[in-house]
Amino acid sequence: MKCDIKSLARRALSLALCAVMALALVPAAQAAGVTAGLRTSGGATLPKLSQQEIAQLLKDNPNTLPVSDIYDVVPSCTAPYSPGKVKDVVLQATLNRLNALRRLAGVPAVALDRSLCENAQYGAVLLAVSNFSHYPNKPADMDEAFFQTAQGATSSSNIYSGGAMTSRPDGFMDDSDGGNIDRLGHRRWQLNPSMGKIGFGTASRTGGNSGPMTEKVFDSSGAGCDYDFIGWPASGNFPSSLFGKNVAWSVTVNPQKYQTPNQSQLKVTLTRKADGQTWTFSGSNYTAANSGAYFNVDTDGYGVANCIIFRPDGITSYQGTYSVKIDGLKTKSGQAVTDFEYEVEFFDVNAPAASIAYANTQTVLLDGKNVEFQTYALKDSAGGVTNYIKLRDMACYLNGTRAQFSVDWSAAQGISLTTGKPYTPNGSELSTPFSGNRAYKAGTGKTTINSAAYSIPTIILADDNGGAYTYYKLRDMGQYLGFNVSYINGQVVVNTNEPYSDAQ
Numbered sequence: 001m002k003c004d005i006k007s008l009a010r011r012a013l014s015l016a017l018c019a020v021m022a023l024a025l026v027p028a029a030q031a032a033g034v035t036a037g038l039r040t041s042g043g044a045t046l047p048k049l050s051q052q053e054i055a056q057l058l059k060d061n062p063n064t065l066p067v068s069d070i071y072d073v074v075p076s077c078t079a080p081y082s083p084g085k086v087k088d089v090v091l092q093a094t095l096n097r098l099n100a101l102r103r104l105a106g107v108p109a110v111a112l113d114r115s116l117c118e119n120a121q122y123g124a125v126l127l128a129v130s131n132f133s134h135y136p137n138k139p140a141d142m143d144e145a146f147f148q149t150a151q152g153a154t155s156s157s158n159i160y161s162g163g164a165m166t167s168r169p170d171g172f173m174d175d176s177d178g179g180n181i182d183r184l185g186h187r188r189w190q191l192n193p194s195m196g197k198i199g200f201g202t203a204s205r206t207g208g209n210s211g212p213m214t215e216k217v218f219d220s221s222g223a224g225c226d227y228d229f230i231g232w233p234a235s236g237n238f239p240s241s242l243f244g245k246n247v248a249w250s251v252t253v254n255p256q257k258y259q260t261p262n263q264s265q266l267k268v269t270l271t272r273k274a275d276g277q278t279w280t281f282s283g284s285n286y287t288a289a290n291s292g293a294y295f296n297v298d299t300d301g302y303g304v305a306n307c308i309i310f311r312p313d314g315i316t317s318y319q320g321t322y323s324v325k326i327d328g329l330k331t332k333s334g335q336a337v338t339d340f341e342y343e344v345e346f347f348d349v350n351a352p353a354a355s356i357a358y359a360n361t362q363t364v365l366l367d368g369k370n371v372e373f374q375t376y377a378l379k380d381s382a383g384g385v386t387n388y389i390k391l392r393d394m395a396c397y398l399n400g401t402r403a404q405f406s407v408d409w410s411a412a413q414g415i416s417l418t419t420g421k422p423y424t425p426n427g428s429e430l431s432t433p434f435s436g437n438r439a440y441k442a443g444t445g446k447t448t449i450n451s452a453a454y455s456i457p458t459i460i461l462a463d464d465n466g467g468a469y470t471y472y473k474l475r476d477m478g479q480y481l482g483f484n485v486s487y488i489n490g491q492v493v494v495n496t497n498e499p500y501s502d503a504q
Contacts (some may be wrong), residue, residue: 041104116199
């Protein structure tokens with residue numbers, strides 16, 4: 001259980017197919033999961049992290065206790081009461097975990113303040129022996145001075161009941177139960193860009209390491225950062241392990257750049273890119289609960305005001321790319337904001353990046369006509385993107401053009417292509433019996449084109465029944481099959497009436 005208190009103010013270019021990767025046109029920001037033309041959450045000077053960097057960050061800063069005995073001095077939860085002292089190694093591990101979460105959100109790190117930790121210990125003892133509240137009752141045998149110090153701590157902290165100290169920053173980031181989802185106050189205090197120092201305290205009446213925790217977060221001594229908005233989940237790569245199906249999304253827009261959001265004028269559209277499913281949030285007909293669809297705008301000062309909160313229903317787990325578009329915002333000068341859109345790419349930190357292909361869609365201008373491909377992308381150790389499309393999808397779209405080709409397959413010979421020959425559909429075109437990110441294996445066989453065998457890089461994705469689907473780079477297909485692929489004004493262009501050219 002957790003509780004927060006109101007402040008004094010009162011409560012990718014993701015595919016670009018092979019023209020992006022084989023033509024080496026991937027923007028620098030995209031290498032860390034940011035699509036060109038979209039907005040980026042967090043501080044402007046903090047670069048987005050690759051999936052490998054995020055996995056290492058969380059590994060280096062776990063939410064587990066570093067020692068079994070957490071106290072230098074055990075708190076006394078009976079008269080005469082005393083605050084005790086948590087070991088420095090535990091306080092530092094808790095701070096490191098919080099700063100790892102802040103880094104994911106793109107806000108500066110905070111420092112541990114010993115006086116705040118001491119004050120937090122008083123608050124933790126009071127929570128352990130009284131009612132769980134920001135204003136607990138005074139035990140009859142507690143010294144008045146101790147009580148005033150302790151209640152001063154609980155009334156100026158995030159508070160949490162139960163669990164190991166190092167895991168509480170994660171719990172405060174969740175914050176999506178029916179009693180907190182309307183404001184997400186714990187999360188917003190933890191992600192306040194202007195917070196410069198923090199203190200932690202914990203105590204248990206029954207012993208052990210899972211007593212109530214106080215987190216002193218009412219601080220604004222930090223330098224802050226220049227940001228457009230603070231998102232949780234943050235834009236770009238984001239670990240799915242930190243965002244369960246019932247966790248609410250939050251978008252806190254910078255009050256220096258935006259007018260206070262008006263919920264009656266806002267519309268939020270959340271889109272799952274793998275299958276195009278959308279959720280739309282508007283109006284105020286939502287009930288705060290532990291799960292289910294929810295939408296609210298909270299403008300109270302939990303660190304930073306101007307927070308847009310939404311949660312879709314029907315989510316099993318988050319994998320792959322989701323886009324968020326918010327309509328109805330206004331700049332500080334009153335201009336309508338028409339381009340507020342960003343993307344989040346969820347990934348499994350425990351899955352090797354080299355074994356996962358990431359689902360997406362991309363529109364390509366094919367002989368003057370826009371067509372949409374389902375695509376899968378691989379990422380290298382630096383986060384660079386290489387995109388692949390299904391062979392039979394391309395054969396289907398090129399049928400009837402100068403670059404048409406047939407596709408045949410046999411166990412003995414593998415894939416055989418014949419240029420200039422019409423393609424005969426087999427029913428698997430333009431649809432795939434799976435969605436979302438998938439494990440893949442590299443193709444090892446050769447591709448035969450007009451009776452000549454070539455070693456063309458491919459990836460193989462399998463459906464749940466073992467059926468295999470072969471994906472190629474678009475530019476490789478243009479090179480071997482004789483059509484041109486280019487990248488013009490941010491768009492991938494395929495011209496079947498032009499021969500292949502290395503020119504960009």
